[in-house]
Structures are given as C-alpha cells and as structure tokens.
Amino acid sequence: MTQIINNKQDMVDQSLDGVAFIHKHRLERVAKTGIIKRRDLQSVRGKVALISGGGSGHEPAHFGYVGAGMLSASVSGPVFVPPSSAEIYQAIQLMKEASEVLLIIKNFEADVREFLLAEKKAKQDGFLIDHVIVDDDCSVEEGSLKKRRRGVAGTVFVHKILGAAAAEGKSLSELKEMGEEVIANMNTLGVALHSGKITGETKELFQLSEGQISFGIGIHGEAGYRVEPFYSSEYLANELVNKLAAQSDDIKAHDLAIMINGLGSTTAMEQFIFANDVQRLLQLEGIQVAFRKAGNFMTSTNMAGISLSFLILKDTSWLTYLEAGTDSFAW
Amino acid sequence: MTQIINNKQDMVDQSLDGVAFIHKHRLERVAKTGIIKRRDLQSVRGKVALISGGGSGHEPAHFGYVGAGMLSASVSGPVFVPPSSAEIYQAIQLMKEASEVLLIIKNFEADVREFLLAEKKAKQDGFLIDHVIVDDDCSVEEGSLKKRRRGVAGTVFVHKILGAAAAEGKSLSELKEMGEEVIANMNTLGVALHSGKITGETKELFQLSEGQISFGIGIHGEAGYRVEPFYSSEYLANELVNKLAAQSDDIKAHDLAIMINGLGSTTAMEQFIFANDVQRLLQLEGIQVAFRKAGNFMTSTNMAGISLSFLILKDTSWLTYLEAGTDSFAW
Numbered sequence: 026m027t028q029i030i031n032n033k034q035d036m037v038d039q040s041l042d043g044v045a046f047i048h049k050h051r052l053e054r055v056a057k058t059g060i061i062k063r064r065d066l067q068s069v070r071g072k073v074a075l076i077s078g079g080g081s082g083h084e085p086a087h088f089g090y091v092g093a094g095m096l097s098a099s100v101s102g103p104v105f106v107p108p109s110s111a112e113i114y115q116a117i118q119l120m121k122e123a124s125e126v127l128l129i130i131k132n133f134e135a136d137v138r139e140f141l142l143a144e145k146k147a148k149q150d151g152f153l154i155d156h157v158i159v160d161d162d163c164s165v166e167e168g169s170l171k172k173r174r175r176g177v178a179g180t181v182f183v184h185k186i187l188g189a190a191a192a193e194g195k196s197l198s199e200l201k202e203m204g205e206e207v208i209a210n211m212n213t214l215g216v217a218l219h220s221g222k223i224t225g226e227t228k229e230l231f232q233l234s235e236g237q238i239s240f241g242i243g244i245h246g247e248a249g250y251r252v253e254p255f256y257s258s259e260y261l262a263n264e265l266v267n268k269l270a271a272q273s274d275d276i277k278a279h280d281l282a283i284m285i286n287g288l289g290s291t292t293a294m295e296q297f298i299f300a301n302d303v304q305r306l307l308q309l310e311g312i313q314v315a316f317r318k319a320g321n322f323m324t325s326t327n328m329a330g331i332s333l334s335f336l337i338l339k340d341t342s343w344l345t346y347l348e349a350g351t352d353s354f355a356w
Numbered sequence: 357m358t359q360i361i362n363n364k365q366d367m368v369d370q371s372l373d374g375v376a377f378i379h380k381h382r383l384e385r386v387a388k389t390g391i392i393k394r395r396d397l398q399s400v401r402g403k404v405a406l407i408s409g410g411g412s413g414h415e416p417a418h419f420g421y422v423g424a425g426m427l428s429a430s431v432s433g434p435v436f437v438p439p440s441s442a443e444i445y446q447a448i449q450l451m452k453e454a455s456e457v458l459l460i461i462k463n464f465e466a467d468v469r470e471f472l473l474a475e476k477k478a479k480q481d482g483f484l485i486d487h488v489i490v491d492d493d494c495s496v497e498e499g500s501l502k503k504r505r506r507g508v509a510g511t512v513f514v515h516k517i518l519g520a521a522a523a524e525g526k527s528l529s530e531l532k533e534m535g536e537e538v539i540a541n542m543n544t545l546g547v548a549l550h551s552g553k554i555t556g557e558t559k560e561l562f563q564l565s566e567g568q569i570s571f572g573i574g575i576h577g578e579a580g581y582r583v584e585p586f587y588s589s590e591y592l593a594n595e596l597v598n599k600l601a602a603q604s605d606d607i608k609a610h611d612l613a614i615m616i617n618g619l620g621s622t623t624a625m626e627q628f629i630f631a632n633d634v635q636r637l638l639q640l641e642g643i644q645v646a647f648r649k650a651g652n653f654m655t656s657t658n659m660a661g662i663s664l665s666f667l668i669l670k671d672t673s674w675l676t677y678l679e680a681g682t683d684s685f686a687w
Contacts, residue, residue: 026660027549027567029626031588036629039589043628046635047616047650084624218358224625236358257362258370285378290621292658293415294555295360297374298367304377319378327623329357 028327033225037081037103044088048354052091059101059108060116061088067122069097073191073200074123076116077184078140079131080105082223083244086323089355090181095188096353097123104223104326105245107136113143117152125153125197129183129204131176132160133245155197157204159183161334163212163272164241167250177244178286178323179211179334182347185356189346203340210339212272213284214265215332217242217325218255221289224326240264244288244325258295262302262333269335270310280315281307282336282347287321288328296320299331316347322355359658364556368412368434375419379685383422390432390439391447392419398453400428404522404531405454407447408515409471410462411436413554414575417654420686421512426519427684428454435554435657436576438466441473448478448485456484456528460514460535462507463491464576486528488535490514492665494543494603495572498581508575509617509654510542510665513678516687520677534671541670543603544615545596546663548573548656549586552620555657571595575619575656589626593633593664600666601641611646612638613667613678618652619659627651630662647678653686 030036037059044061045054052061059078063069077087078100087099098116102108113128120126126147130140137158147154161179165172186207187200195203217239220230223246230246233239238261239249255261270276285300287293296319307314315338323332338344361367368390375392376385383392390409394400408418409431418430429447433439444459451457457478461471468489478485492510496503517538518531526534548570551561554577561577564570569592570580586592601607616631618624627650638645646669654663669675 027569027586028660029549029589029592029622029630029662031590031629031633036625039632040625040628043631043635043650047628047631047648049648081625084628089624218360224623238358255358255360258360259362261360289623290658291360292555292620292655293420293652294367294371294412294657297371297378297415298362299360300374300378301370302362304374317378317380319374321624324623326625327621329359331360 028224030225036225037101041101051352052088058112058115060098060112061091062098062119063091066097066119068093069120070122071124072194073125073127073197074120075127075129075184075188075191076100077129078113079107079136082326083323085321085355086181090184090353092351092353094192094349094351095184095356107139110139110142113140114146117143117147117154127187127197127200128156129180129187130156130158131180132158132174133176153197155201157183157201157208159208161208161211161213164214165250175243177213177215178284178332179213179336181322182211182282182284182334182336183207186343186346188351189349206339207336207343210337211334212269213332213334214268215242215288215330216240216261217249217288217328217330219329220246221326221328242330244323246325258299259302262299262306265333266303266306269333270312273337276337277311280313280338280344282316282338283314284322284334285319286323286332286334288330288332289321289324290327290329291331296331303333315344359555361556367556368432372432382683383419386446389443389446391429391443392422393429393450394422397428397450399424400451401453402455403525404456404458404528405451406458406460406515406519406522407431408460409444410438410467413657414654416652416686417512421515421684423682423684425523425680425682426515426687438470441470444471444474445477448474448483458518458528458531459487460511460518461487461489462511463489463505464507484528486532488514488532488539490539492539492542492544495545496581506574508544508546509615509663510544510667512653513542513613513615513665513667514538517674517677519682520680537670538667538674541668542665543600544663544665545599546573546619546661547571547592548580548619548659548661550660551577552657552659573661575654577656589630590633593630593637596664597634597637600664601643604668607668608642611644611669611675613647613669614645615653615665616650617654617663617665619661619663620655621658621660622662627662634664646675
C-alpha cells in the first residue's frame, strides 16, 4: 500500500525534522543527526541525564519520551538499524552539564555494541556514565525454546521510572540498580495478525495467512515462534496473560503495572477491547493492577498486532515514578 | 484483515469498558451506555460543562478528550451512528452541578438531530443549555462543488479551546460566541490512500486502486471528490496547504494553529514526514505557525490517510487556551 513519504533514503531525516517542527517548544533536533534533545537541557544540571535510542520504525519511540521527567535525548538510526556509536557519543557530549549519564539500551546485539562503544569513548573523556540493558521480551526461539530476551515495549516503563527518579536527584549507581530491578521484574509478549512492512518497501516482513496470528514476534519484523488461528480478543488475552503470569511465582503478592502496546496499525478500539479482556482475566486471577497504559508506544512500522507488558511493582516507589508528571509527548 | 475483537455486536460496549479500565483514575463509564465522564465532575460546579460525542469508529474521539480543561463527558454511539438523543440527555442530566451546559456537535444530519432533541428535552427540564455545530470540512461535493461542511478533526480544537475557557469560568453565551468564531476560522481537508473498513467487517468502505489518493474523504468512509495518483508527501502537502490557505483572504495577517491527523493506520513516521513538508511550504508562503499538533485525534476506523486542519488565530486568547493544561489522555 502506498504510504505518505517522499523517498526511502530521506524518510528518517525528514520525519525527524517533522518531530522538531511539531514539538518545537520542547524539543530540538541536532541537525543532520538522529539526535532529538530537550530544549531545556540546563534543567538536567547536576542530575543524571538519560539517553536512549535505536533503529527507526518504532515511532514514537524513542523521541516521544524525551522531556522533563523522562529522557534528555534520543538517538534514532535508520529503520531497524541502531544509530552509530559516533552519534550516540555526540548525544552524550551534549550532557556536559549533567552530573552523570545513563544509557538505556534495548537488548539487540547491534544496539548493545554501538551504545557500549559510545559509553567507552565517553568514559575515556572523563564522563561518569553507565547503562542498563532492557530485555523484557519473554518469547522463545522456535525449536530451542530458549528465551529471546529482546528489548521491546517495556523499555518505555524503564524510561519513565528512571526518568522520574533521575529528576528527583537519584545518582547514577542508584538508577542503574533500580533499572536492573525493574527490568528483572518485567516481561512482554507480542503477537502479530499481519507482519506489516518497512515504510517505502513493498515486501511483507514475514508471511501470515489471513486469520492466523503469530506469537512472540519481535519489533523488527522477526516472525514469532508459533502460528495459530485467531479466535478472539479474549482467547488472545488469555494466552498472553497466562504466559506472562507464569514468568513469576509471586505475581499475586504485588501490584502490577501493565502496558498494552499497539504495534502500528492496530486501532484504538481493538486496543481497548483487548484491555477489557485483560482486565477481566486479571480480576479472575486475583491479580491487582495499580497502573495501566494503552496506546502505540513502541511500534514495528505498520504491523497489525499488540504486545502486553507486565511489570511487577516490587518497590512502591516505581508506581510513584510511573505516575509522576512528564511533558514528553508520547507518554 | 483479522482484527482483535470478540464479536461485532459487542465491540463498542467492550471497548468502552476497556477505556474505563485503562483510565480508571480519571474516567468512568455510565454502565450500559456510551457515556464516559470525568470522575471529578464536582470540579465543574458553577461552571459550564461541555459534552460532545458521535458515532464510534473515530477513537480516541471523543472520550480521549474528557478531562480537566476539556470535556466533562462524551457519548459514543455504534460505529458511524450517533448516540440516541436519550443517551445524550442522560449525559446532560449528570451535569446538574454545572451552571450551564454546552453541546459540541459535529455537523452530520443525524448527529445534529439527536443532540438537538436532547438539548430541547433538557431545556424543558430547566437546564441552561446551548450548542455549537462544528463544520470544518472544506471539501466539496463531486459535481455540484458545493462545500460539504462536515464536522471533522477540527472538532478537537473546539474541545480544547472551549474546554480551557470553560474551566476559566466563561459563561455559556461567551463560550457559544467564541466557539462560533473559532469554527468560522477553521478548515480541514482529508485524503485517503486506502479506505479502510469498519472493524469486524470485511468490505472496504470505498474502492481506491493502489497508488491512488482520494481528496476530500469523510470520516465515515465517504469517498472523496477527486481521485488522482499519489506522487509524494510534498506534493500532497502542497495541494492541501494551498486549498486550506485559499479558504481565507487574511491568513498571513494572523498566526495559525495546525493539526495533522492520522486517520487510523497511517504511521507516526508518515505523519512527521508530512508535517515537515507542511512546515516548509508554510515557511515559503510566509505563514506563521504558533501551534502545532500531529497524531491520531479523529480517526476513521483503520483508514490509511491524513487530514490537515488550519485554525486562524484571530483572537490571541485561543492560543492561550490551546496551550493550557489538560489531563484528557488523547490531547
């Protein structure tokens, strides 16, 4: 299907200029880079600055989470390709007024490599810098059943919790520790009803017959581990809630934060129908939900599908940080 | 394409329960109705309460605009069918603590009929109540070239400006007058690259060949007035900016507020690319933009397409009201 672009090679560049135009009161783009930063970076003075990023195609991730109480900057690469270590390093260098810098990295080999190279270089310059690696995807590899542990929609919960904690003045080591605890208590599972395709291309990323659903898809067009017929939203919610609840043996001992994430072309009506089914199942299971989000937070271009994230709120401060204010436009 | 629903007849009902679940800290649903209302309705005491609504299929409109500084309640009907006058009347009755009530109606015959019937009944009960009718669509009828003047995405600007003015304590007559001035200075034009279809149905709402674009589509699957090949985002922006600018002879004398609205399955990347093209054209034309929004504000189920709205800011207070805070989740 035709999409509203000019040409494939300029689309990321042009869309970042569009972001800077629409949100010009709060955000600005560093020209000719994938960096979107807060206009008021001086407010990070003496605090920890948070930087995240990754390939494009996941909009509004990550620039939609740049703002007071979340990220100080995001770095976007080409579609499904992480930004270079040089650009990540350039973003870090903008944080000279911050006391320390924390990188939030999605667990994909190329992303981890580029971010850690940039971190190493910044350390040599004297930056106090560290990172957390988000690996909330609890889907498994077809065959080996090994957990894939990619970084997916739960990354946005990490942006929010650590962003609010950083704004409150927490130190780099406190944030790293908190981030790792949050990540250890978070799981996400995604499904696709249609793979979608990279904007500007015509080939579907993977094949899925009409009426079939793929469990455990990634956010870069990776096929899932199991295909089965789609029965209903309720059936789907049942599968996902059961699988996510099974990741932890003490899920009923704590409140839960959940995120229902549209993967691109899933309508808001579908997201809310699914949310309602999730609600009923959690109620039946006696699982308490203290925090809820539904929307398009971490997409996979125009994939039709949804992901569900569970974060077990083991520390009550996490809920406070989730509920804290932010002016980032996509939260 | 399969969608995440349970069955067609329950989908609106179930999605409204989903909305109430996800946003339970601020919103609640009046059981078995299409009414979503603020939990803290007591804060409207002594002020004008704003109510809007219409058929479903336009999510997040209108429940996404219920909150402090915007609507007090929204009323959703079946997909593309307005709520009954009885349900609108029921929503009005919840506003007993408000001093007065203003209905914001999209200009479709059936919507106007149901809302005005409810208004009449409420007046008989002694309510101080009035309405504005939003007709921002400046597309024309094929053949007659008569302007259709339907109410489309600009309705959200009316929610925001009047909502903020009502929260500030403006009276019903002041709000009606301001609303009519805002509406008189607002135009919207939409295009589709793919008609989409009603959730739960398989038939496309209208036929559009691959690579074709339909100008002047409605938000209920109404075909546009002209089909032509899609060339580029820039070409499209040029068409829309020119047509919208031509609606007014003093557009350069004032600041402009613009809204880029995704119609359902248009990705955020496309919206921002289009935003960038709009920015460049407005700059060339010497038109000043003081306020910008891009996102899915008023959809047409899963239509692929976009609308552009221009509001000429003839009164500087309108900008203040657009920029005022709100906790409605879709603004």
